[in-house]
Amino acid sequence: MITAQIAVVGAGPAGLAAAAEARASGARTVLIEERSGLGGRAMIVPGARGLAEGLMRDLGGVEVLRSSVVWGIFGHRLAVLRAEHTETVEADAIVLATGARETLLPFPGWTLEGVMTLEAGWEAVRGGRIGSGVGPAVVAGGGEGGALATRLSERGVRAALLAPERPGTLKEGVPHLGGRLVAAQGTGTVERIVLDDGTVHECGMLCVESPRAPAVELPRQAGCPCVYQPLLGGFVPRVDPTMALHGPTARLYAAGDVTGVDSPRAAAESGRLAARCALQVLGLLADPGSKIEESRHRLAATSFPLRARAREALQAGALPDDVIEQHDVSPEVVLCPCVGVTVADLRAALEEGAVTPDDLGRWTRCGVGMCQWRRCGVPIMRWLSGALGVPIGRLSLPAALPPVRPVPLSALATGERTAEASADAHA
């Protein structure tokens, strides 16, 4: 077991800043990141790399666990999958900086191989998995999409951008298509796309700019309540003005995009704020009053104003307006790709008396496959809101069960055995 005063989960801008800040105050700090590299999304998509690299320079003295997946949170203990073992990290305070993930919204053909988010497209580019053998690629999106299409084209991929108008990020010579995406088609893998003007385009890789939703599975598994705030990307866990999560566990904090999607710089400031509040509670922060106040100001200054206001209102206890999501998808569209559950299947279950996502999960097995709602949760909740005519924030969320990532049985079985566990086993 690894022990620390502050454990930080996630090494994007928020987690990096939180860990650096904790370390600067002399706290024994552990930073846990599921990828092999630090920086999170900031290293993948253009624009925030410098910020992340700057923060990484301040990590001296922080114990950094890379390629380490936090799969569960049990009080102040984190269960971590590391080198095929389960290790536990126990800390006096924990900062969850798990970020947000771009989530594809269903359209006909969205589950075909080769259909992905912009984030996944960038990751493929950075991971060197892109070459002239790929494609042709179509990127659907605005400015960020233009940048990706440009990069793909530089890598030798025949690429085009699908956008209402040509953005400045799209290099001369990379074609631009007007119109709206209607469907992706192919056998197993995407082969072509259909646009609303009826035109069909050959396509072997389709990147669709999609909304980013906070990755809330860890706070939810810890029992923290969430509210739905579209301005912040969807369901967000409730935090108080010190970034402490509501719920059963004290000294559990959240920071960065998991508390509401915002700019990378705001995420870093939010990480700093959460760390400072945690340090204060642990009695480790000199001059806490003014430091926390300073962090608040900087967070407000780096946030998008609407998002800052939405976050502050939530922290003050206000609940966001009810939103009924209208999500028109045809009956044959698959909403749960892991199990292959269609809109028609879900509708049949509703007619038989299912009401909640968990009811749907039991009867259609949606959400209970490999992704455990991580990929299909947002689409299914949006669809359910429209189908029932109930505001999405009033629907009950599916149960958040550990492990929040798949863990080989052998890695659970080789978990360290504590004295307490041995006593249990013999009781």
Add this chain to the structure above:
Amino acid sequence: MPDGTEGRDIAILGAGPVGCAIAYSLARRKIPAVVLDWEGPGGSRMTSGRFRLPPDADAQYAHLYRRAIEEYPALETEIGSIGYVRSGGLVPALSETDSREGMARVRQQAEAGLDVRWLSRDEAIGMEPGLSPEILGAAYSQYDGSVSPDLLVRRLVNAARRIGGAFLFHCGHLTVRPRPGGFLIRSGVGEIEANRLVLAAGVDDPDIRRQLEISLPLHRVHDLMLVTEPVPPALRHTFPSAYQSVSGEVVIEGPASDGIPLEPMLTVARDAARLLPSLAAARVIRAWAGPRSVPVDGWPIVGTVGDNAYVAIAREEITLCLLLGEAIAEIITRRRASSEIDVFSPARFSATTAAAGGDFRKDSGRTP
């Protein structure tokens, strides 16, 4: 009164496999009943789909077990697929003590009329190649198998509905008051009047039992379940700690303590990986733990618990739910149970019954 619940003779509390089976059995007899549950269809989700023969089953119980299993193929023809697999079951021994006890159990069960036998280590591994070479032998029962609890509940609900059953899910807080000639049930979805009440909610109904001053000798056990991703056929048989469902998921079961489920999760995983090393690479995708109320003596409780009130509760919920459904329907229509069910009546716990030597538990000398 919520739509469709008017004039319901019987209210059943609990929409798990037992409550839904009772609803189906009553609907087949054209008795209008409504099932209510705090949660959605399926109830507390603490039901394993594996058939379980208690280690100390006697002749009486063995007979019941065999009958219970035989209900399933017939039910499947009636209401559609419920993921029933009669795979046979193995109970491997990992120590000399396990072996001795296992062989004694096999002898006892064989005397009780069950077709069971003791397998040597090699025989067992021959039948189930994924088993650990550490095992010393295994008991084999041809009756064991599993169903999908979710599919079973969905089919029972739909089948009961088609012939007049009604279901109210997500009822919110329930209070039950006796009133002349019946009960008044207040719920988050409205008031329901019923002449008779069936308690089939297992863990969720202590509150209701308190309201009605019904006391049953139940205790709480905490079960834990780990579920893997769907994997290619990995287990041919059921095991006390694992089975593979028709959808390919492996369900791993074990005890949990009351508190934080991390240690129990690791322990249950360790035990399963030790017994079935072939499962090591399967990825666990969800786990949950929760309490269940089970009769202290280990045997089902089914029968009358007061004026117009009935109870059906069992540790082996999936195994026995269809029989419990039939038993309650029989008791309600004929005012009495068949003798094979009657021994499981709650009356066995009353002082007078015990004093009169009618406590079947004492005679058979089982320990809880």
